[in-house]
Each structure stands twice: as C-alpha cells, then as structure tokens.
Amino acid sequence: MDIGWYLAVSALIFTIGAAGVLTRRSPLVILLCLELMLNAANLALIAFARMHGNHDGQIFAIVVLVVAACEVTVGLGVIVAMHRRRLPIDVDEMQELQG
Amino acid sequence: MAEVLFFVAGSGAIAGAIGVIAVRNPFYSVLALVSHLVSLALLFLLLRAEFVAAAQVIVYAGAVMVLYVFVVAYVGGQDEPLGPRAGSGLRVVSAIFGAALFLELSVATLGSGLQLIDSGGRPVPAGFGSPEEIGSLLLTKFLLPFEVASFLLLIAAVGAVVLARRRGGLSNAEEQARYSAMDILRPAYTGTMAEAVGERHSLPPGAVVTKTPAEAKAAAEAEAEV
Structure with missing residues (x-):
C-alpha cells in the first residue's frame, strides 16, 4: 500500500479526535479523544519511518506512547480528585482553576 | 493481501474512532477505543513496526484502558447528553472545523511533494522494526x-x-505509635495506611506525640524494672 493512504487514515483519525474534543463534555471522553489524536500522530510517524526506511520515527512514536501514558495518568488523577470533591464531571461547569 | 488487510484495519480504526466520540456512555467509548487501538496495531504491523505494535497493544489496550475502565466505574459512567448544551450551533461549527482540519492535513501531507509518498516506501532489511x-x-x-x-x-x-490520594491524618498517640515504624524518616501522621483510607481526618487540638514506639517500649521496660 502507498504511504499516502496511511497518512490519509491518520488525518481522518486526527480530525475525528479533534471534533470529539470540541463536542463532548465529559472530561473522560475528552481524554479519550486526546488519545485518538496522539494515535493519529503515531500512525503518521510510523508511516514516515517506513517511507524513509529508518527507525527514527518509530522511536519517536514510542516516546509519544510514553507521554500519552503520563498524560492519561495525571488526567485521570485529576478526574478522581474532582469526583472526590463532589465537583461536577463536566467541562462546561468547570470554568475556574480554583475549585 | 496487504491491501485487504489495510482496508480492514483502516476502516476498523476509523470506525472505532467514530465510536469513541459518538457513543453516549463513557464506558462504551473506552471499549470503542480498545477496538480502535487493536486495528491501529494492525496498521503498524503493515508498516513493519512490530515492536511499536506490540507495545501499543500491551501498554494501551492492556494497561491504560484498564485504568480508564476503573476510573469510569469509580466516577460513574452515567449517560451524558451528546453535544454542547447551548444547542446545535457549536456542533455545526465543530463539524466545519473538523472538515477544514481534514482538508488542511490532507493538503499538507499528500501535497507535500514527497517523492516516496506514492510508493510503498524504501526497501528495508528483514529485521526492520x-x-x-x-x-x-x-x-x-x-x-x-x-x-x-x-x-x-x-x-x-x-x-x-x-x-x-485522600488527605488526613491519625488522631491520637496510640494509633500513631501503632502505625509508625519509620517515623524518623517522615513527619508525624503522614504516609500511613490509616491516613490513606481516611480513618481520621485531623489531629485533636491537644494531641502531642513525642514517643516513637521504640522509646515507648524502652520506657515501659524501665517502668517494669522499677
């Protein structure tokens, strides 16, 4: 398959993720949509690594994987802390940093 | 064969992504993301990235998604109304934004003039990835x-x-003496299991802790000798 097809799939997934971040209200789903966008970037990185025939893009994809795992951990910790303080799990109502 | 696999995996990945944003219940969103990740790992395999595909399935579909499921179950995966509360105006705007973003990304990648983009990539050795x-x-x-x-x-x-974690502390000296095997290394009333489960939340005003368990034991022995 041509590399261009993979890039098209990557662009489509990134777009879907961005639209999800814009439309959904639950921070849990927004985190999931961020994952979608990071995965789309990963797919593009790996497609380019295959295109050039070296491993640098794959290493970059692994680092992105690590950063995504960190982001999920901290984000879910924030959501648990919000839940514990009886704050609404809704980004429309969470408009101030000081809860 | 590669074409068939690409279309199966690619459509699976796109369908999973749409499922993530279109499903009402966050729990089902997580499940859709798992299927998306597995399809994406198949795409990675087609691109000769074996290790990244394996790491993707193990780390993401295994560990991170389990974390998600736990948090969804803890917070309560209640159904939420889809879309912004203000009405459908914002949804239309976001659809327009998404279409514009897709066009822009396609132009940026497919129209970049990269010579190898219309090929399968450079030939790679057998152990690639x-x-x-x-x-x-x-x-x-x-x-x-x-x-x-x-x-x-x-x-x-x-x-x-x-x-x-929960914040709080132990309340009285006996509890502190019972739990503190290492209170030289940390401040009093912090870092214990009892604190973690929130057994007590604050110190009473008069509570003063001076004795470590070793000291208390030594004092008791001294008293017994007397």
Whole structure:
C-alpha cells in the first residue's frame, strides 16, 4: 500500500479526535479523544519511518506512547480528585482553576 | 493481501474512532477505543513496526484502558447528553472545523511533494522494526530521550498518587505509635495506611506525640524494672 493512504487514515483519525474534543463534555471522553489524536500522530510517524526506511520515527512514536501514558495518568488523577470533591464531571461547569 | 488487510484495519480504526466520540456512555467509548487501538496495531504491523505494535497493544489496550475502565466505574459512567448544551450551533461549527482540519492535513501531507509518498516506501532489511533494532537504538543513539521518558513516567506516577490520594491524618498517640515504624524518616501522621483510607481526618487540638514506639517500649521496660 502507498504511504499516502496511511497518512490519509491518520488525518481522518486526527480530525475525528479533534471534533470529539470540541463536542463532548465529559472530561473522560475528552481524554479519550486526546488519545485518538496522539494515535493519529503515531500512525503518521510510523508511516514516515517506513517511507524513509529508518527507525527514527518509530522511536519517536514510542516516546509519544510514553507521554500519552503520563498524560492519561495525571488526567485521570485529576478526574478522581474532582469526583472526590463532589465537583461536577463536566467541562462546561468547570470554568475556574480554583475549585 | 496487504491491501485487504489495510482496508480492514483502516476502516476498523476509523470506525472505532467514530465510536469513541459518538457513543453516549463513557464506558462504551473506552471499549470503542480498545477496538480502535487493536486495528491501529494492525496498521503498524503493515508498516513493519512490530515492536511499536506490540507495545501499543500491551501498554494501551492492556494497561491504560484498564485504568480508564476503573476510573469510569469509580466516577460513574452515567449517560451524558451528546453535544454542547447551548444547542446545535457549536456542533455545526465543530463539524466545519473538523472538515477544514481534514482538508488542511490532507493538503499538507499528500501535497507535500514527497517523492516516496506514492510508493510503498524504501526497501528495508528483514529485521526492520524488530525489538532488537529498536532496543539497540534506544540504548545508543536515543539514550537521552529514553532516560528522559523514564523520568517523565516516574514524575507522572508520583503526581497521580498525590492527586488521587485522600488527605488526613491519625488522631491520637496510640494509633500513631501503632502505625509508625519509620517515623524518623517522615513527619508525624503522614504516609500511613490509616491516613490513606481516611480513618481520621485531623489531629485533636491537644494531641502531642513525642514517643516513637521504640522509646515507648524502652520506657515501659524501665517502668517494669522499677
């Protein structure tokens, strides 16, 4: 398959993720949509690594994987802390940093 | 064969992504993301990235998604109304934004004039993307990113524990004496299991702790001798 097809799939997934971040209200789903966008970037990185025939893009994809795992951990910790303080799990109502 | 696999995996990945944003219940969103990740790992395999595909399935579909499921179950995966509360105006705007973003990304990648983009890529040796290659690169050429990533993971783990734990302390001296085997190393009333489960939330005003268990034991023995 041509590399261009993979890039098209990557662009489509990134777009879907961005639209999800814009439309959904639950921070849990927004985190999931961020994952979608990071995965789309990963797919593009790996497609380019295959295109050039070296491993640098794959290493970059692994680092992105690590950063995504960190982001999920901290984000879910924030959501648990919000839940514990009886704050609404809704980004429309969470408009101030000081809860 | 590669074409068939590409279309199966690609449509699976796109369908999973649409499922994530279109399903009302966050729990089903997580399940859709798992199917999306597995399809994406298949795409990675088609691109000769074996190790990244395996790491994707193990780390993401295994560990991170389990974390998600736990948090959804803890917070309560209640159905939420889809879309912004203000009406459908914002949804239309976001659809327009998404279409514009897709067009822009397509133009940026497909129209970039890269010569190899319409081919299957350069010919690669047999072991391309294997754990051996990735591991030797991670420990030689990319050692610094590797170490920085490990520190980032450590910081994130500590941050998650600090964010998600309960705050509080033990209330009286007996409890403190019972739980503190290592209170030389940490301040009184912190870092115990009892604190973690929130057994007591604050010190009474008069409580003063001076004795460590060893001291208390020594004092008791001295008293017994007397």
